[in-house]
Amino acid sequence: MDKLTTLAEAVASVPSGSHVALSGFPITRCAMAFVREVIRQGIKGLTVSQCVGAMDGDMLVGAGAVERLIYGGGSLDRFGRLNCVNRGIEDGSLQAEEYSSLSVAFRYLAGSLGLPFMPIRSLVGSDLMRRIREHTGSDVADIVDPFTGDNWLVLKPLLPDVSVLVVHAADAEGNAWIMGPRWDNVEQAKAGKRTIIIAERVVPTEVIRRHAERTVIPGLLVSHVVELPFAAHPTSVFREYDYDAGEIEKYVQATSTPAAFEAYLNEYVYGVKDHWEYLEKVGGMKHLNTLRADPILGY
Amino acid sequence: MDVDYTPSELMAVAGAREIKDREVVAVGLGLPVVAAFLAKRTHAPNMTMLFELGVIDSEPVHTGVGLADPRVWYRAKVLSGFVDILGAILHKGRVDVGFLGGLETDQYGNLNTTLIGDPRGKFRHMVGSGGANDIASSAKRNILIMRHDERKLKKTISFVTSPGYMTGGDSRAKAGLSGGPTRVITDKAIFGFHPETKQMMLISIHPGNTLEDVLGTMGFAPVVPPQVPYTEPPEKDQLRLIREVIDPGKMYMG
Numbered sequence: 001m002d003k004l005t006t007l008a009e010a011v012a013s014v015p016s017g018s019h020v021a022l023s024g025f026p027i028t029r030c031a032m033a034f035v036r037e038v039i040r041q042g043i044k045g046l047t048v049s050q051c052v053g054a055m056d057g058d059m060l061v062g063a064g065a066v067e068r069l070i071y072g073g074g075s076l077d078r079f080g081r082l083n084c085v086n087r088g089i090e091d092g093s094l095q096a097e098e099y100s101s102l103s104v105a106f107r108y109l110a111g112s113l114g115l116p117f118m119p120i121r122s123l124v125g126s127d128l129m130r131r132i133r134e135h136t137g138s139d140v141a142d143i144v145d146p147f148t149g150d151n152w153l154v155l156k157p158l159l160p161d162v163s164v165l166v167v168h169a170a171d172a173e174g175n176a177w178i179m180g181p182r183w184d185n186v187e188q189a190k191a192g193k194r195t196i197i198i199a200e201r202v203v204p205t206e207v208i209r210r211h212a213e214r215t216v217i218p219g220l221l222v223s224h225v226v227e228l229p230f231a232a233h234p235t236s237v238f239r240e241y242d243y244d245a246g247e248i249e250k251y252v253q254a255t256s257t258p259a260a261f262e263a264y265l266n267e268y269v270y271g272v273k274d275h276w277e278y279l280e281k282v283g284g285m286k287h288l289n290t291l292r293a294d295p296i297l298g299y
Numbered sequence: 300m301d302v303d304y305t306p307s308e309l310m311a312v313a314g315a316r317e318i319k320d321r322e323v324v325a326v327g328l329g330l331p332v333v334a335a336f337l338a339k340r341t342h343a344p345n346m347t348m349l350f351e352l353g354v355i356d357s358e359p360v361h362t363g364v365g366l367a368d369p370r371v372w373y374r375a376k377v378l379s380g381f382v383d384i385l386g387a388i389l390h391k392g393r394v395d396v397g398f399l400g401g402l403e404t405d406q407y408g409n410l411n412t413t414l415i416g417d418p419r420g421k422f423r424h425m426v427g428s429g430g431a432n433d434i435a436s437s438a439k440r441n442i443l444i445m446r447h448d449e450r451k452l453k454k455t456i457s458f459v460t461s462p463g464y465m466t467g468g469d470s471r472a473k474a475g476l477s478g479g480p481t482r483v484i485t486d487k488a489i490f491g492f493h494p495e496t497k498q499m500m501l502i503s504i505h506p507g508n509t510l511e512d513v514l515g516t517m518g519f520a521p522v523v524p525p526q527v528p529y530t531e532p533p534e535k536d537q538l539r540l541i542r543e544v545i546d547p548g549k550m551y552m553g
Contacts (some may be wrong), residue, residue, distance in 0.1 A: 073427015077365025181353030
């Protein structure tokens with residue numbers, strides 16, 4: 001089945017208030033074009049989840065589109081912190097539920113397997129667990145192992161309404177390849193009700209069939225396929241393009257105050273009609289070509 | 300013969316010495332990476348090095364800005380995901396050593412990477428756990444690498460992101476966790492933990508520091524044995540590897 005569509009149509013399929021799992025890991029394979037379009041369309045009240053907070057989640061929070069964030073902590077690596085997320089936590093405007101990387105991954109894994117809960121050794125004896133109990137009350141619980149009698153902490157499955165993944169290649173049905181590490185992306189897609197695939201390139205199904213062992217997301221999970229080069233810019237896509245240090249630095253500067261971030265959004269999000277205008281805005285092909293990955297190094 | 304070295308270089312060397320050959324090591328970024336690569340290039344060629352996002356045994360030729368930088372993944376033997384690394388290897392119990400850094404630690408090696416200030420009042424949120432809590436909970440032993448400073452080695456920390464020995468004694472074991480921190484490496488000294496009370500215990504002082512330098516810049520009193528030796532300084536070849544091969548751009552060693 002052909003699920004090819006435009007970014008605008010794929011984003012329009014996400015109602016305000018949805019739970020969206022995002023594919024970014026600090027500054028790599030972030031669903032940046034997707035979040036910029038979410039902001040342009042005025043979608044609000046989202047629950048966002050990801051194992052490690054990244055630039056895509058931070059931008060959505062900064063634009064006021066997120067009510068609830070479920071994550072395992074995060075940063076923009078050496079470029080800086082998640083200023084929008086941190087500000088939201090500090091002033092109480094964001095309901096942030098903070099876990100560890102593995103505990104969010106296990107919540108997706110439980111969701112992906114259709115299990116009622118997942119036992120975990122992490123979080124025990126930490127203030128993370130104390131805060132999760134205080135804030136949510138119901139997303140963690142204690143059980144006794146029926147086989148050994150040991151006490152275990154168990155986590156509630158995460159079941160995103162939609163997972164949004166930036167991938168290297170997919171066919172029109174959504175059978176998708178991710179090169180390099182995949183962090184939580186496969187579990188996100190499998191736990192979600194459906195997945196939106198944003199592919200650097202769309203390939204014929206015959207190409208997928210010839211290297212089907214590379215397919216990590218089966219098309220049956222996918223509702224929309226969007227072909228969109230540089231969709232993770234200014235973050236990187238392994239073996240396709242490097243991160244854009246200058247543009248990430250601009251973002252970090254801009255997110256240092258709400259006023260500066262409003263100006264940033266006006267220029268880079270509201271001030272452009274779509275992803276193609278955004279790419280022109282940041283320097284067009286001449287600049288983007290300098291980010292192309294070396295085929296041996298992958299960056 | 301005396302060799303000049305920085306406190307950071309000594310910390311990296313001390314970290315490397317904690318790794319035995321054939322061990323499986325989980326590392327975050329920064330000094331622990333230098334320690335692990337140094338161990339691998341010297342006495343532990345058969346160690347396995349894990350990065351939480353799904354990377355095993357990479358061989359970077361350029362310094363990365365963090366785990367999300369593909370420079371850090373170069374020439375990896377495995378590229379997978381969290382469930383593989385933190386689940387099937389760490390949670391399963393196959394990680395021997397975890398290396399953790401942080402904002403603050405207390406006398407029981409509990410670690411804060413989340414926030415500074417009063418979590419119920421005014422505070423600044425920083426980074427959070429990532430895989431740190433998972434590693435602290437499931438690695439067979441953990442090594443903490445911290446700057447030696449009253450604001451970092453504190454009686455009470457603002458937030459326990461990753462448990463050490465919790466409230467000391469057998470409190471960690473009672474909570475159902477084995478393992479725990481075995482070393483704290485600072486730029487002035489190396490600490491272990493008292494076998495019963497689980498309080499931090501001075502093991503060696505870095506050359507150039509006195510006992511007063513060490514104790515006077517901590518927010519709690521560690522156990523001090525009657526005889527405390529000096530930390531063995533780095534060897535020439537270790538320094539050469541750090542400076543010329545592992546971190547020529549001084550990205551990690553600052």
